[in-house]
Amino acid sequence: MGAVTTENNQDQAQQADSPTTEGATDKAGEPRGVTSAPPAVTPDDAGTDLPDDRYLNRELSWLDFNGRVLALAEDASQPLLERAKFLAIFASNLDEFYMVRVAGLKRRNETGLSVRSADGLTPREQLAYISKRNQDLVERHARVFEEQVRPSLSERGISIATWSELTDDDHARFAAYYREQVFPVLTPLAFDPAHPFPYISGLSLNLAVTVRNPETGRESFARVKVPDNVPRLVPVDRTADEQVAVFLPLEELIAAHLPTLFTGMDVIEVHAFRVTRNADLEVEEDRDEDLLKALERELAQRRFGPSVRLEISDDMSEHMLELLLRELEVHPSDVVVVNGLLDLSCLWQIYGVDRKELKDPPFRPATHQAFAERETPRSVFATLREGDVLVHHPYDSFSTSVQRFIEQAASDPHVLAIKQTLYRTSGDSPIVNALVDAAEAGKQVVALVELKARFDEQANIKWARQLEKAGVHVVYGLVGLKTHCKTCLVVRQEGSTIRRYCHIGTGNYNPKTARLYEDVGLLTAEPSIGADLTDLFNVLTGYARQEEYRSLLVAPYGVRRGIVERIEREVALQRDGKPAGIRIKMNSLVDEQVIDALYRASQAGVAIDVVVRGICALKPGIPGLSDNIRVRSILGRFLEHSRIFHFVGSDEHWIGSADMMHRNLDRRVEVQVRVTDPRLTAQLDAIFDSALDPSTRCWVLTATGEWVPSPADGSTVRDHQAGLLTQHRALG
Incomplete structure (x- = not known):
């Protein structure tokens, strides 16, 4: 897949997000092993102090996102074959949008379901808007190819x-x-x-x-x-x-x-x-x-x-x-x-x-400094005993960090158990191969394979059977919920002590997409996180029911509540005259409860910056409502995929797998982890500082829902991803 495509097209083109919680239940009325989330607040009962027209339509916002992909193909400063690539990405994105999002709207329209979107449109009205907007985009897409890219290719x-x-x-x-x-x-x-x-x-x-x-x-x-x-x-x-x-x-x-x-x-x-x-x-x-x-x-x-x-x-x-x-x-x-x-x-x-001269310069991920080769080779476990490591893909190599972590765990005779979630992985997966090797070596290996990962179902069925054949304990997830979290737990015997090593990330365990998707991940031996992941895997594989964790926020139930509570904490700090602020980076911002919490924070004077790749239903810059909120979108060579939260006043940094959408918060198992080491939080701050730099090339969302290229023509422009590439090469 390309750099700005939806995740296998999946993270933008998924099951419809209705204003109420959905999901199959067990015989007791709740998904097995997980306490269900409270129903999401609908726009009608979210509060009377906020205007009714405070949301943008999520489907039209997605089309705007694909329009930004198309803008990259129109950009004559891009290498020519990269422009052709963005045209291909636009086409693939649109296919998935129709197969899932439009299909869901048509089904609700044909069955007479009159559920309105958050901005008040019926399915029929949304389909009409989509039809017109899409035809405009398709005509623009064809013109870019026929009038610009195709002739330029021919000249070359x-x-x-x-x-x-x-x-x-x-x-x-x-x-x-x-x-x-x-x-x-x-x-x-x-x-x-x-x-x-x-x-x-x-x-x-x-x-x-x-x-x-x-x-x-x-x-x-x-x-x-x-x-x-x-x-x-x-x-x-x-x-x-x-x-x-x-x-x-x-x-x-x-x-x-x-x-x-x-x-x-x-x-x-x-x-x-x-x-x-x-x-x-x-x-x-x-x-x-x-x-x-x-x-x-x-x-x-x-x-x-x-x-x-x-x-x-x-x-x-x-x-x-x-x-x-x-x-x-x-x-x-x-x-x-x-x-x-x-x-x-x-x-x-x-x-x-x-034709290398018509593409972006070749890129090779660098090995993270913590895992760099030394005169005396060291295991990943020895490194993590000295302190946590934050990896930033694709700039930091996946194969020499996360993949090496799992492969060393598989071959280490002191490792007793490996527990892993698999949502999407690659064709010839070294992660799956490592788990097979571990099981054949006699280790206790548990793999939670999410069979319902959209458009990867057939591949995941194949992996599940391969793992089962090797003796891995394979679990398919929870009834009514998708397991979307990216977690790995390694249990190791060290003398008379049992130590747990963990990885929690924002991206899939897929070495191929790890070279294209921008993601962050935490590798740690922190005991509280190890205890939390132990509890979580007991929920996923057994009948444990748990709501509270020490260092994690876990959906359903915990992520939305935890994020809203922290937004409200920034409001309290602002009202007390103390420093406050919120910085968020994610793929999509749709959930009404989170949006309303951000609106109220803005009304209290809290400065809020949102970096969103795809859909955004929040309207920024509206006087009296969101005049303290700024929203921008960055697209480029790599797919911006990480989810990072920084609550400035309380100085809390969180990373995780969940976007602020109903499906993530109500119908999935998601994990957010707090990053506490100052060395690592400085890395997260640097990502925000670069993305939010006024000279960074991006699109800015206006109060009317229009995405405007920024900075203006004639201004000094910097490329966020190119800047990070330069930084990592200097460190490598």
């Missing part, structure tokens, strides 16, 4: 050609390629009284074809699926010059050879189209049924979800469109007209061209 020797632009020699070579590699896997599907309308799989690229019988003059419809097991952009083997790369879209190749599929018929018209289907799984969690089997059943049904979007080429005829609308049961408002290539996520293939 990287072109996406049409069939008519190729030479006769190219045509001959492609004819052979088509016969050998493409034709055998094509299956034209007719539609007539003897053939039902073919099933169109979600996100597949298709050709809608009209053919005519030359004898009878009768016209018929057929669908040809563009195969996804053949490269979408086929390289033109024309030159040995490594600086030249020419590609032909596969749909162009197939369209040029349609007569081979419809022998004896005249091809009248051909148009590309693409369908997006509802991919929002609804697993009925019954304690009497195996969750893994239930999820596998739902995954098999995902491909048959109802259509939520129809993308068509702008040259599609009216009668062809009418046929698709009717047979796919798509409303005209769900049609997206695209000028040019459909599904620009194929530009990832262009990004793979080996």
Whole structure:
């Protein structure tokens, strides 16, 4: 995934956040092992001193976020292939948004659920706004590619050609390629009284074809699926010059050879189209049924979800469109007209061209100073006995810090047990391999694998079975809750003492995304944190019920309450004339209780700075309500993913896995940990200082909900991520 994409697209495109708590319950009425959170406060009962129109719409805010991704593709100062990458990210983001968020709104609209959003819109009204805003973004997306990026690539020797632009020699070579590699896997599907309308799989690229019988003059419809097991952009083997790369879209190749599929018929018209289907799984969690089997059943049904979007080429005829609308049961408002290539996520293939001068300079994460090689090798455990370590990915290497921590635990004969949560991990996961090695070495190993991690369900089922086969105790999570926290507990025998070592982070245990996602993590041997994680794993694997922890805030129940209490503490300090302030960095800010607490803090005079990557439902800068709140968004080479809280007056720093959203605070197990070591809090302060520097390139949210680029043209501009890269290289 790219630097500013949603987490596997997942953290922005998830289950709908309604104003009330949701979640399956056990037979006693609460999720097993966790005390449920109190219902979230709705806008109507949050208080009479705050205006009704104090929230921005979360869906439109997400579209604004994707618009900021698109702005990076428009930025001519970006390396050319990076611009192509951002175009691909925009396309992938939008796919997931429709598969989940729009699908959820359509489901509520069609079932008559009149639940309004926090800003007062019905599902129908939100869908109407989304349709208009999205069409504008799609047209802008196509213009950036067709008018800016595509011509610039061609000037640099990287072109996406049409069939008519190729030479006769190219045509001959492609004819052979088509016969050998493409034709055998094509299956034209007719539609007539003897053939039902073919099933169109979600996100597949298709050709809608009209053919005519030359004898009878009768016209018929057929669908040809563009195969996804053949490269979408086929390289033109024309030159040995490594600086030249020419590609032909596969749909162009197939369209040029349609007569081979419809022998004896005249091809009248051909148009590309693409369908997006509802991919929002609804697993009925019954304690009497195996969750893994239930999820596998739902995954098999995902491909048959109802259509939520129809993308068509702008040259599609009216009668062809009418046929698709009717047979796919798509409303005209769900049609997206695209000028040019459909599904620009194929530009990832262009990004793979080996042209380093057209990309960001190569980057290699540095080993954290605490784990740097010395004359006498030291274990991670010896380092942590001397003090806590805060790692900042991707600047600090994941493989030489967190991964090494788990791998050393797996091979250390003094380690008795490893307990680990896994939400998402990589294909060939060294973390999973280490846990397998530990179990085979006779250690007690527990892995909580979250099977419901959206769009990673199939991979996580695979890991769960691999771990179980190796003797790992695998737990699938809690009924009604996703386990989203990023935690690892290592229990080690040291003489007559049992010592616990811990990692708590903001990002997944995924070495690949750790090079793309910006995250922080705490490695510690602090006894109170070890005791807390021991208690938490007892909750996750058994029937323990616990609300209070020593050094952690745990959701459901604990995170929202803890954050709001600390906001209120800053208000009290402000009213007492003492220093106060709040600095928050996160992916999304949607939860009404947290937003209202921030509004009240602003009304009390507390200075508040929010750095949010994606969705923000808070309106800053409104006199008398939020005039002390400033909101900015930073996007760039890396995906800003860490969640950090700094309560200035009480001088508390917290990091963790939870964004301020209903799903995180009410329907997930999340962990926030307090960072207390002054050396480490100084590192967190430095992150805030850089992100909030007035000269840092960002977007600033206005009171009207508009995101404005900052600083203004002509001002001195610094890049937050480039600055951190420079700092870490100097330390490395």
